[in-house]
Amino acid sequence: MTELEIWLTILAMALATAVTRSSFWVIGEHVSIPTRVQEMLRYAPSCALAAIIGPDLLLDTQGVVEFSFHNYKLLAGAAAIAYYLARRNMLETIIFGMACFTALRLLLS
Numbered sequence: 031m032t033e034l035e036i037w038l039t040i041l042a043m044a045l046a047t048a049v050t051r052s053s054f055w056v057i058g059e060h061v062s063i064p065t066r067v068q069e070m071l072r073y074a075p076s077c078a079l080a081a082i083i084g085p086d087l088l089l090d091t092q093g094v095v096e097f098s099f100h101n102y103k104l105l106a107g108a109a110a111i112a113y114y115l116a117r118r119n120m121l122e123t124i125i126f127g128m129a130c131f132t133a134l135r136l137l138l139s
Contacts, residue, residue, distance in 0.1 A: 083107070102138070106131035 031039075063071075087107045090096040099105065110127030117123070 102131055102134040105134055 087104050088095050088097075088101075090101065097104070106127050109130045110123050113126045114120070114123040
């Protein structure tokens with residue numbers, strides 16, 4: 031790509047981002063979202079988080095699904111889920127999960 035094409039691409043991406051993010055402010059109350067769609071959108075953040083974290087917990091370095099005791103990320107993730115269900119504190123869960131993963135990695139490797 032030439033330098034001009036790179037700058038045009040950056041400009042187009044910035045414009046697309048600005049238009050899509052500001053459209054809710056510009057449109058405002060003129061468009062109403064149906065109740066059913068609003069209810070479905072409540073689950074979008076948790077679905078996105080699961081889509082990001084799930085493959086990282088399940089896949090090994092070669093990209094193969096690994097359900098074993100050698101998958102420290104999966105074990106730490108399961109421990110973090112159990113901790114969250116017991117305590118209901120997200121910050122503590124993140125710290126606990128990372129501590130579990132670090133301990134498993136350092137002690138069992």
